[in-house]
Amino acid sequence: MIIAKADVVVFDEIERVYQFVALDFVANYPRWSSEVVELEALSTGPVRLGYQARQVRVDQGHRSESIFEVAELEPLKRVCFKGVSAPYRSLYEFEDVSSSTRIGFSFALEILEGRLRPFEKLIRIAVQDGARRTVRKLKLLIEKEMLDHGE
Numbered sequence: 001m002i003i004a005k006a007d008v009v010v011f012d013e014i015e016r017v018y019q020f021v022a023l024d025f026v027a028n029y030p031r032w033s034s035e036v037v038e039l040e041a042l043s044t045g046p047v048r049l050g051y052q053a054r055q056v057r058v059d060q061g062h063r064s065e066s067i068f069e070v071a072e073l074e075p076l077k078r079v080c081f082k083g084v085s086a087p088y089r090s091l092y093e094f095e096d097v098s099s100s101t102r103i104g105f106s107f108a109l110e111i112l113e114g115r116l117r118p119f120e121k122l123i124r125i126a127v128q129d130g131a132r133r134t135v136r137k138l139k140l141l142i143e144k145e146m147l148d149h150g151e
Contacts, residue, residue, distance in 0.1 A: 002109040002124050004131035008139045010101045012146050014076055017101040018094050020142050022079035023047050032137040035059050035130075042067065049073050052084065060126065105135050 010017050020028055025047050030036040038056035045051075051070040056063065064086070071082035071089070080091045087110035095102040107127060 002120070002127055003106060004108075004124075004128040005104070005106040006128075006131040006135045007102055007104040008135035009097060010103060010139050010142050011099075012101060012142050013099065014094055014096045014101045016146070017103065017142055018076050018079075020145070021092050021094075021103070021138065022073065025079070026053060028141070029055075032134060032141055033057075034137075047073070047079075059130075103135055103138055105131055105138075107131055107134075 023046065026039060026041050030039050035057045036055055037058055038054075040054045042052040042054055043050070047070060049070055049072075052067060053069075054065065054067050056065045058064075066086040066088075067084040068081045068086075068088075068090075069084050070079065072078055072080035072091075076094060076096075078091065078093045080089060082089050089106075089108045089110065091104075091106045091108075093104040095104070107130065109123070109127060
């Protein structure tokens with residue numbers, strides 16, 4: 001298993017940060033994850049437990065497609081996306097820290113295909129770098145939206 005973690009403090013209220021990441025996920029995910037070249041909601045209605053989507057990603061030249069679902073959803077606390085067609089988990093956790101919000105992000109690749117095992121160290125480095133990029137991009141996007149709305 002390969003696990004990467006990163007966190008960041010966003011200077012905005014937890015309600016808006018949670019809304020941006022968890023509830024408005026389909027609209028915003030491609031904005032903070034530029035590797036996502038296609039995202040399609042497979043469920044209708046709001047993001048909730050069991051909600052599914054399909055994504056096409058291009059990571060370092062490698063194209064992949066997967067279906068994932070909301071595996072955990074605890075308002076203002078956490079949202080976890082679990083691969084249905086691929087063995088991964090993405091967890092976003094939210095913590096109120098005096099009118100700011102700490103976002104903790106972790107990504108777990110639960111199984112590494114045999115053909116990729118010789119590259120495990122490089123994959124670990126790439127996944128950790130991706131986790132750091134994810135939280136930095138979230139911070140920039142959320143704080144820019146706050147400024148754009150004059151708040």
